[in-house]
Amino acid sequence: MGKTIFDKIWDAxxxxxxxxxxxxxxxxxxFIHEVTSPQAFDGLRNRNIGVFRKQQTIATADHNVPTKxxxxxxxxxxxxxxxxxxxxxxxxxxxxLYGLGHQYxxxxxxxxxxxxxxxxxxxxxxxxxxxxTHGAFGCIAxxxxxxxxxxxxxxxxxxxSRPKRMRITVDGQLQPGVFAKDIILYIIAKLxxxxxxxxxxxxxxxxxxxxxxxxxMTICNMSIEMGARGGLVAPDETTFSYIKGRKFAxxxxxxxxxxAYWQTLFSDPDAIFDKTYHFNAEDIEPMxxxxxxxxxxxxxxxxxxxxxxxxxxxxxKSLEYMGLxxxxxxxxxxxxxxxxxxxxxxxxxxxxxxxxxxxxxxxAAHVQAMVVPGSQQVAAQAKSEGIDRILQEAGFxxxxxxxxxxxxxxxxxxxxGEYCVSTSNRNFEGRxxxxxxxxxxxxxxxxxxxxxxxxxxxxQEPVS
Amino acid sequence: xxxxxxxxSTAVPLPIEDVDTDQIxxxxxxxxxxxxxxxxxxxxxxxxGNDGTPKADFVLNNPLYSGNILVAGRxxxxxxxxxxxAWAIHDYGFKVVVSSFFADIFRGNALNNGLLPVQVSxxxxxxIFSAIERDPASALRVDLQSQKIEIAGSGAAxxxxxxxYKKICLLNGYDDIDYLLSLxxxxxxxxxxxxxxxxxx
Numbered sequence: 154m155g156k157t158i159f160d161k162i163w164d165a166x167x168x169x170x171x172x173x174x175x176x177x178x179x180x181x182x183x184f185i186h187e188v189t190s191p192q193a194f195d196g197l198r199n200r201n202i203g204v205f206r207k208q209q210t211i212a213t214a215d216h217n218v219p220t221k222x223x224x225x226x227x228x229x230x231x232x233x234x235x236x237x238x239x240x241x242x243x244x245x246x247x248x249x250l251y252g253l254g255h256q257y258x259x260x261x262x263x264x265x266x267x268x269x270x271x272x273x274x275x276x277x278x279x280x281x282x283x284x285x286t287h288g289a290f291g292c293i294a295x296x297x298x299x300x301x302x303x304x305x306x307x308x309x310x311x312x313x314s315r316p317k318r319m320r321i322t323v324d325g326q327l328q329p330g331v332f333a334k335d336i337i338l339y340i341i342a343k344l345x346x347x348x349x350x351x352x353x354x355x356x357x358x359x360x361x362x363x364x365x366x367x368x369x370m371t372i373c374n375m376s377i378e379m380g381a382r383g384g385l386v387a388p389d390e391t392t393f394s395y396i397k398g399r400k401f402a403x404x405x406x407x408x409x410x411x412x413a414y415w416q417t418l419f420s421d422p423d424a425i426f427d428k429t430y431h432f433n434a435e436d437i438e439p440m441x442x443x444x445x446x447x448x449x450x451x452x453x454x455x456x457x458x459x460x461x462x463x464x465x466x467x468x469x470k471s472l473e474y475m476g477l478x479x480x481x482x483x484x485x486x487x488x489x490x491x492x493x494x495x496x497x498x499x500x501x502x503x504x505x506x507x508x509x510x511x512x513x514x515x516x517a518a519h520v521q522a523m524v525v526p527g528s529q530q531v532a533a534q535a536k537s538e539g540i541d542r543i544l545q546e547a548g549f550x551x552x553x554x555x556x557x558x559x560x561x562x563x564x565x566x567x568x569x570g571e572y573c574v575s576t577s578n579r580n581f582e583g584r585x586x587x588x589x590x591x592x593x594x595x596x597x598x599x600x601x602x603x604x605x606x607x608x609x610x611x612x613q614e615p616v617s
Numbered sequence: 618x619x620x621x622x623x624x625x626s627t628a629v630p631l632p633i634e635d636v637d638t639d640q641i642x643x644x645x646x647x648x649x650x651x652x653x654x655x656x657x658x659x660x661x662x663x664x665x666g667n668d669g670t671p672k673a674d675f676v677l678n679n680p681l682y683s684g685n686i687l688v689a690g691r692x693x694x695x696x697x698x699x700x701x702x703a704w705a706i707h708d709y710g711f712k713v714v715v716s717s718f719f720a721d722i723f724r725g726n727a728l729n730n731g732l733l734p735v736q737v738s739x740x741x742x743x744x745i746f747s748a749i750e751r752d753p754a755s756a757l758r759v760d761l762q763s764q765k766i767e768i769a770g771s772g773a774a775x776x777x778x779x780x781x782y783k784k785i786c787l788l789n790g791y792d793d794i795d796y797l798l799s800l801x802x803x804x805x806x807x808x809x810x811x812x813x814x815x816x817x818x
Binding site: 165168169170171173174175177178181188189191192195196200211216217223234235238242262280281282297298299300301303304307309311312314316346347350351377378380382446453464466467470501560561564579580581584587 | 792
């Protein structure tokens, strides 16, 4: 019987079975950042052991860092201490750190792929749930807790139970104005925030194949928002072209050997999935979320639904927090903030799209609009294309790389009661700041909202 | 970690679905670099106003409810992978969380910290909530060896799932890391396998 690509990769990484059904699996790449690593390194110190495989461990500072004046010391003492702790830990344990001030610094799930560190067939973990992003390259990539970070540092392995297999196929062609972010918000709205729990997802179909690597990363990034362990797209020419020539990509004979292996990474035609879904790309519209989990999303043309089922308490609480009502339309809703950034949407293609839309226009006077590039390399690329100037002339604040307002651990917070159209991945209560009201959307929807001062349907908007 | 065998305790009801880890422990508290003290910030923004005064309508501030068991609506612990959420719940004093559905990463983090996630059917969860509503002093009995949870008053019970390996770890207080460190030779042998060497991995 045929195997799924997921099973091919999993099987290739089982070091030993654990009695009762779990497996010890080997981890090819371990990304770390300042928030979920300090206790793990202290754990190693307490045991008087080092990092088992330093060369396979890559660090960056992203969650806590300011997005302005990064060349100056971090003002907030706890953030400064935590970032300094990462520097100290990487020095003590001899780990490569692309930290503040480094030309490769950035959001961890942006820098891995752009440096050619993320490659098909790998197992990749990080103490961050959006590690699923790397699945876009045909990897088994998932988020872990700090204790597991310590385990990987100590042994380069984890004890895991094999998730079930899900395939989500999206066929057809996207309408103009509809993008990868809309695809994944559409899928999560259909499956719910728990619909993928216990599964690892393979995204397939012509609409997925047609996406660039950055589009695939946007989709895989949000796999966790439907509860899935992770999500992947089988590698193809798009994948190989992206990786080739990148800083740490294999070269010469190593490239040839790697390519030959990558070309075996696909689900066999007779492979069996535990659950499958099929969607038509043409049915997808620009999406917006109205509630306080990413599954509470609707098409821009739809009204906010009423609560379904018996237990309406959670739904009602959510709408009350958001200041919204069933039957209301988000189209035309006045907003106060726009955040374009995060590991979901902060790469160069996102910035180009936004710049093309806002060029020659101005943001609405009452809106604060922030653009945070995903990495130093993305920022440099944007500057070389004049994107920073275009955005600034339109009144957007072009900042320095970091997780920023996705979770507001640094100074970039949304005030209580105010609406923010955000290209990030979570609209939980208080995520962007206590009382902040997050509306998730695509970069183009966010840019259009900044210009109009309210939520609009980008399909109806003139493109300059 | 602290072993878990059995527990008989009253329970705190939180009948909210999709409780995410940002609610359990907001991001601003993740700046800590040690594992201690997270309990004081458990459900911080649901529990306290901006000025630090307790919100009367939140269950943790209601003296009617207490105990070492938290009972929550389905899809508990979704969202961020922050293990700090499990630390906060355990540090506050809960040893068991009961729900009809747990998010994956949270479940793993809980198990790695001696916090037992007990998954029951929707119907049984409803029964537990009803029992607590009728009588806030209702006690639940949880036994890990038999994988059973019982409403002490009525005797209604259900079995709950747990991976056999994690069960042994929890019963004995074993950490995964000790097991992994004991496998060093096996891991090195895996790394030396011809396929991996060819690929330069």
